[in-house]
Amino acid sequence: MVDEQEKPHAIFVAYPLQGHLIPSVHLAIILASRGFTITFINTHFIHQQTSKSEPDNDHDIFARVRQSGLDIRYLTVSDGLPLEFDRSLNHDQFMAALLHVFSAHVEEAVAKIVKSEQAVNCLIADTFFVWPSKTAKKFGLKYISFWTEPALVFALYYHVDLLRKNCHFDCYDTREDTIYYIPGVREINPTDTTSYLQETDTSSVCHQIIFNAFKDVRGADFVLCNTVQELESDTISALQAEMPFYAVGPIFPTGFTKSTVATSLWSESDCTEWLKTKPHGSVLYVSFGSYAHVTKNDLEQIAQGLLLSKVSFLWVLRADIVSSDDVDPLPAGFKEEMGDRAMIVPWCCQIQVLAHPAIGGFLTHCGWNSTLESIWCEVPLLCFPLYTDQFTNRKLVVDDWKVGINLIDKKPIKREEVSEKINRLMSGKSGDNFKKEIKEVKKKLENAVTDGSSHKNFDQFIRDLKNSIQNKSGDIGVQKHNSLSNGS
Structure with a gap:
């Protein structure tokens, strides 16, 4: 039997994209603070990028965290591609390496860890990997799948066969009417499903990853989801009827402050001094994330719309936002015209910016x-x-929770519409309505992680996991006893 006080030891494999890495790092820290030993596996490439972004960072990104007494070990493995390979520009090749090659490197690392002195009990891995349940079974580990997106997106992918059966996906003549038959999803328009579920060519490497990952997740012992029960109650209840599914979000760094663990792939500009010069709630923060690309035309229309709006803005503009070959995609004269009412940076600490009182909206x-x-x-x-998932997230934000608006209601994007929507979000009665609604949704997040649903779900998950580990250990003990009794 595993002693009640013995710490569970989990190997944690994060998906090598920044949007997945951030919640994975903070989930690892939360688990370690709850008594787990964590061995965190990163890729060589992600480690190289985070080390470049914070040059004083240790070879071990958890070194500072460990000083506070948390037991988090750290190692890196190859994702199957050379370090200098441009993963952003060659997305499909990168995904193919994750689909076909990465698992071999992880399995080799897991084998070494399992053979080490301390017992390993479980494997925690991103749901988008196609191999975790098989690897966990091979080494006798419990498999905990970590889903970093909303439960609604999980439900759509989990029921992809229903979408096929009803000809809303992967059919010769795909239906465009409302989808109403997904368990726990009242109804959803096809245009509000994920981009991959809207595509007609389903032979891409990303489709293969999704199809295989959602077969593999059926072998998970537990699924942790970075969402909140009260925000997606029907969807979560339906998933819980299918599997041990725990809503434990939102997963943030302790105190919602800049993390002591390097998770940024780029050096962060300090925007604080500039923001201090701006009135409360007057600045629009603009960022399109760490990976997605924008067309040059759309970017130019957004830029012109920002100028037309007369609103102050802070714009995070990655060097490769259009492509790695176009490092200055802004219209000629844009920076001169924006003057001091705007600031453009290649990257920043987003939670620090969003928490600043000068910020009044987020494009x-x-x-x-x-x-x-x-x-x-x-x-x-x-x-x-x-x-x-961004199209589905938009549905939740705009249609379900009423805490935002669409930038464009029709294509193509026009600067005048951009300007009008910015002003609608940032000022007047309309802006006040959004602020009122978002306060109510924020309360649900806050309550969930203090002593509400996410806190209780996390406690329940840990109890269920420990019981599962103990029962497994007991089964092994019985098998050994029976073998000895039989004289073998």
Whole structure:
């Protein structure tokens, strides 16, 4: 039997994209603070990028955390590609490496850890990996799947066969009417499903990852989801009827302050001094995340719309936002015209910016981390989804929770509409309504992680996991006893 006081030891494998890495790092810290030993596996490439962004960072990103007494070990493995390979520019090749090659490197690392002195009990891995349940079974570990997106997106992918059966996906003549038959989802328009579920070509490497990952997750012993029960209650209840599914979000760094663990892939500019010069709630924060790309035309229309709006703005503009080959995609004369009412930086600490009192709105791609962070800081959202889960996140933000608006209601994007929507979000009665609604949603997040649903779900997960580990240990003990009794 595993002693009640013995610490569970989990190997944690994060998906090597910044949007997945951030909640994974903080989940690892939360688990370690609850008595777990964690061995965290990162890729060589992600480690190299975070080390470049914080040059004083140790070879071990958890070194500072460990000084506070938390037992988190750290190692890196290859994702199957050379360090100098441009993963952003060659997205499909990168995904193919994760699909076909990465698992071999992880399995080799897991084998070494399992053979080490301290017992390992479980494997925690991002749901988008296609191999965790098989690897966990091979080494006799409990598999905990970590879903970093909303439960609604999980439900859509989990029931992809229903979408096929009803010809809303992967059919010769795909239906465009409302989807009403997904358990726990009242109804959803096809245009509000993820970008991959809207595509007609389903042979891509990303589709193969999704199909295989959602077969693999059926072998998970537990699923942890970075969402809140009260925000997606029907969807979560339906999933809980299928599997041990725990809503434990929002997963943020302790105190919602800058993390002591390096999770940024780029050096962060300090925007605090500039923000201090701006009135309360007057600045629009603009960022399209760490990975998605924007077309040059859309970027130019947004830029011109920002100028037309007369609103102060802080714009995070990655060097590769259009492509790695176009490092200055802004219209000619834009920076001169914006003057001191705006600041453009290549990257920043987003939670620090959103928490600043000068910020009054967020023009966002609707990544799930960005969505949760914005709600936590009570900053209404102007939604411009680009790909993957962002279209579904937009539905939750605009249609379900009423804490934001769409940047564009029709294509193509026009600067006049951009300007009008910015002013609608940032000022007047309309802006006040969004602020009122977002305060109510923020309360649900806050209550959930203090002593509410997420706190209780986390406690329940730990109890269930420990019981599962103990029962397994007991089963092994019985098997050994029977073998001895039989004289073998």
